Amino acid sequence: MVLIGLLKQGAYGLHTGSENMEVVEKQDVEDLEKSLDVALQFFSVHLPNIVGEEIGAFLIEQTHRLIRQNAADESHFYFTAAEIYKYMNGQDDSEKARRWMKGHEEKLSKLFAQTSSLNALLTEKNLSPLRLERVNSKGGIPTKWRIRTGSVKSTGTGNSNALKVRYVVTHIDDALPWAKPFSNLILTPRKLILVAIGLLTSIVLTLYTLIGLVEWGSKTTNTCVVIFGIVAGIIFKTLHELLNKGITTYPAFWSKKLAKNKLLTINATGQTNAPICMKAVTIEAKCSVCGEDLLIEKSREFHNRFVGKCRVAPSEHVFSFDHITKEGTFLR
Numbered sequence: 001m002v003l004i005g006l007l008k009q010g011a012y013g014l015h016t017g018s019e020n021m022e023v024v025e026k027q028d029v030e031d032l033e034k035s036l037d038v039a040l041q042f043f044s045v046h047l048p049n050i051v052g053e054e055i056g057a058f059l060i061e062q063t064h065r066l067i068r069q070n071a072a073d074e075s076h077f078y079f080t081a082a083e084i085y086k087y088m089n090g091q092d093d094s095e096k097a098r099r100w101m102k103g104h105e106e107k108l109s110k111l112f113a114q115t116s117s118l119n120a121l122l123t124e125k126n127l128s129p130l131r132l133e134r135v136n137s138k139g140g141i142p143t144k145w146r147i148r149t150g151s152v153k154s155t156g157t158g159n160s161n162a163l164k165v166r167y168v169v170t171h172i173d174d175a176l177p178w179a180k181p182f183s184n185l186i187l188t189p190r191k192l193i194l195v196a197i198g199l200l201t202s203i204v205l206t207l208y209t210l211i212g213l214v215e216w217g218s219k220t221t222n223t224c225v226v227i228f229g230i231v232a233g234i235i236f237k238t239l240h241e242l243l244n245k246g247i248t249t250y251p252a253f254w255s256k257k258l259a260k261n262k263l264l265t266i267n268a269t270g271q272t273n274a275p276i277c278m279k280a281v282t283i284e285a286k287c288s289v290c291g292e293d294l295l296i297e298k299s300r301e302f303h304n305r306f307v308g309k310c311r312v313a314p315s316e317h318v319f320s321f322d323h324i325t326k327e328g329t330f331l332r
């Protein structure tokens with residue numbers, strides 16, 4: 001009996017464990033970046049005057065830096081007390097750091113309370129609030145903190161939710177150095193025309209070289225011109241689709257690590273002289289029918305639109321994909 005009781009307890013423990021895992025939903029890095037931008041402005045006006053607030057400003061700055069560097073995805077945005085203490089006080093003492101952090105944590109968490117003036121400002125600007133997440137020490141890993149976006153307000157419950165999916169940007173741009181100029185390029189009309197002319201010239205030269213109309217003197221130069229032309233052709237095709245649909249798949253050889261759902265998207269900058277910019281993002285979404293991963297791909301059936309297809313039921317669980325609202329509705 002005791003054994004059964006223990007087993008049951010164990011099963012129960014596991015169950016709540018997996019429930020907790022589900023509660024920690026992925027945050028949208030793009031939304032996080034927008035909120036951090038405003039938070040940085042906030043601190044340039046309201047200078048932090050107590051240590052708790054200084055820690056808050058520091059965490060905001062560091063998280064913003066990590067996103068900007070494209071060095072990591074959101075699972076890396078954590079800081080331990082020792083790290084924070086070392087950065088801020090220049091001392092390497094984990095025991096002292098732990099006590100120091102404990103002393104200032106209350107003030108720190110006040111800064112990220114739902115009703116704090118920082119979050120009031122974010123809500124006023126219609127941005128996601130920021131909150132402090134604390135992961136308690138476990139199995140030798142010290143307690144760590146991070147700044148993340150607040151929970152997303154759910155729109156409606158029950159049946160209507162099963163027909164909607166939410167797309168989350170988990171990573172912004174990890175393009176290889178030579179592809180960087182293209183990934184966050186501000187697209188002015190003049191730049192676009194110059195790029196298009198350059199690419200087309202290169203493609204035409206390649207064709208001429210191939211049919212022997214142009215002779216470059218040596219075989220090596222000929223080969224170089226042809227290879228350059230092929231690369232230009234691929235970039236041209238990518239740009240063409242991007243401008244036509246506002247979205248295209250991110251060429252695999254452009255990025256450092258392979259992952260699914262890598263996309264180049266066009267977004268509004270809000271500036272009149274350069275109205276649109278290009279962004280490389282990695283997107284994740286879960287099928288709202290069965291909970292499996294969604295793969296974003298072009299579908300011939302939907303006139304070559306990009307749609308989100310369920311990994312296990314790609315022909316049944318299909319959702320639209322809107323990279324601006326980051327929402328999708330059930331298509332079939």
Ligand SMILES: [Zn+2]
Pocket residue numbers: 287288289290291292310311312313317
């Ligand atoms: Zn599904």
